[in-house]
Amino acid sequence: MTTSFGQLAHLGHAELLTPDLDATVWFCTEILGMTETARDGDAAMLRTWDDYEQTSVVVRAAPHAGVGRVGLRTSSPEALEARAAALLAAGHEGRWEDGVAGTGRTFVTRDPDGHEIGLYHDTTWYTAPDHLRPGLKNQPQAKPGRGVAVRRFDHVNYLAADVQANAEFHADLLGARATEEIRMDDGHVAARWLTYTNKSYDVVYTEDWTGASGRLHHLAFATDTREDILRAADLCLDQGVPIETGPHKHAIQQTFFLYVFEPGGNRIELCNPVTRLVLAPDWPLITWTEPERAKGQAWGLKTIESFHTHGTPAAAGTDDRRYRPAALARRGDA
Template identity: 60%
Template sequence: MTDHAAPRLRHDPERRRELAHVGPVELYTPTLQASRDFFVNQMALREVHRDAESIYLHTWDDYSSWTLRLIAREQAGIGRTFLRAASPEAMERLIATIAQTPFAGERRDGFHGLGEVYCFDDPDGHPMGVYWDVDWYEPDATDTPSLKNQAAAFPGRGANIRRLDHVNYLTHDVPAVSAFLADVLGARCTERIVTDDGEDAAIWYNLGQKSYDLVYTRDWTGANGRLHHIAFATDTREDILRAADVMLEAGIHIETGPHKHAIQQTFFLYVWEPGGNRIELCNAGARLILAPDWKTISWTAAERAKGQAWGLKTIDTFHTHGTPLVD
């Protein structure tokens, strides 16, 4: 077993958790308006702001003022992932920790709906940012909820996506990213896929009590900084089954699902939005990691090769498609 993998098999319950959750995410798309229409019409997000190069969207139960920023680019892919600190003090402690690594960044202002952001890249080159100050969502007369403990009114259309769930990145060096997540960001590895020589091939990390928030999978191309998918949570499995019909009628490419993953037990549907990015609709919120001394679940290559918990065999493009595209 490698040195990178060994320390992450058991979480240290004495370690302070400096990050609260995954915040908003930026997504690059070569078809800005078509991608916007997909997220608004099929996924039921709401457009809340736009500028010369981007459109901001909001899921109905996100307390933050925006959830997803679509940015016009020649190639699809992942932009910056924002991570909210657990407190202002936690943000300062985390900045001090990151600054002592080769991945030190800088403080920046000017992000819509966010205060100061400490911007840095993970070991694979994916842009990230830690923040504390955030504008909360303020509904207008058209989406004021009946329940005051809800951010916005239930949309009642399309897939009725409730919130952003997780991001799955591609990386050329899973062990290096795993060490950064655990040792620098203080995240916790809940599950992983291990090669026959004991090295991590894919990792699932959580920041709070959700089963996972940040996922990294080995990039078969050897490239850096690519995206496998971003995932949005629904309330029920039935929402995902309905979403399959919604995507079918809209002519959206359904890659695979609905099926159930063995790893993390996620019920899922994968589609490709018009810009080419893979999007997952998932229902994993009922499974929480409550044990403070959780032991990482390791899956062997042979166990992973058995496929899903149930459903059809994993389609080949699930292992080969990522954004931006590479030759």
């Protein structure tokens, strides 16, 4: 079954699970430079300055780190109904719920790996209060004067036991296009990048070497410039935020990146992919071979082991203390 490209408008928001709510919110506001807009019990709503919707990330207290529901906005109410019907017809479980984070009626389902996905169309456009009102009327919010000031929530990278099955779920039932992949010598797909838009990718599935299901590799936030990522590295160094790797440049998708760990243990990517768009309607799937992938990044240091082994929740029997520092060096509330 193949659906028309475009019924999914874009990646909307993600729920980030953390065992340390206050510390993760501190990271989002003081390091990433996001704006907290509301609290609802054990959840905090945050936004980047250039996302038009009310919420970019819901940070929710949980026993362990990981990803909860990821929201995808459809292009119309009719597209929402069509996608829900297609999912049910294909045998996927689903239910209708009231929306969260400023969204309306939502169809909640799961990918083959168990990651929760919410499809919605109705949403709340952000209206900035006076102190955050931008100088330009075509910008939803003034740029924050703190942290990195990330521009938008860019993509989610899932870990999955079966990459191809999950990628085909997005392509066949949600209308995504695959743009790049890694195919190993034995023929199986180890990673695949997909887009709903003319961005080069919105969602990624990467093989989970542990064989587990439902885990997160990282959430990613786009910056205005490469210099913002260099500044982020200095800021993380000063504030005691663990840097995993970077700044370097990926060969796949050509992203300039920095990977860090927020206090709850989740991997966060700061990336600058904003100049790379896929405008061709007949873009061919770019396949990277196992030997090509083994070469590592386009430039910079070779990929470190933890990038391939760590995900959240942490795998059973692994020690995740290095990803969750007991105290950050200069936390404002310490």
